[in-house]
Amino acid sequence: MKAFANRNARTLEEAIAVAREVLEDGRAVSFAAGGTDLLQLVKDRIVNRPSLGQPGSDAPDVLVNLKTVDGLNRVTSREGGTARAAEGGVVIGGLITLAALSRHPLIPYALT
Numbered sequence: 495m496k497a498f499a500n501r502n503a504r505t506l507e508e509a510i511a512v513a514r515e516v517l518e519d520g521r522a523v524s525f526a527a528g529g530t531d532l533l534q535l536v537k538d539r540i541v542n543r544p545s546l547g548q549p550g551s552d553a554p555d556v557l558v559n560l561k562t563v564d565g566l567n568r569v570t571s572r573e574g575g576t577a578r579a580a581e582g583g584v585v586i587g588g589l590i591t592l593a594a595l596s597r598h599p600l601i602p603y604a605l606t
Contacts, residue, residue: 502562509558521555569598
């Protein structure tokens with residue numbers, strides 16, 4: 495398996511900045527949120543990640559970990575976090591698990 499650098503982003507802005515820097519440097523970048531599937535694909539040389547100016551590469555040069563981005567594993571109300579505010583809708587973070595989502599107290603209010 496090709497060696498790659500791992501970067502833990504704390505914010506979405508930081509993740510985007512890292513990706514931009516890597517791509518502008520002519521290297522390949524991938525994002526992971528957990529990463530077990532991606533790492534297996536890289537190991538098996540199935541994944542093909544594009545770089546700026548290159549049609550593709552065998553594996554990413556830099557892997558940006560999104561699991562460390564604060565807030566992506568949360569459900570929040572668009573209007574402040576209370577059950578009544580959920581009537582205005584909720585924002586579901588991309589890293590929340592289905593189990594956590596099914597137990598979240600805002601979801602019943604948002605779906606009624």
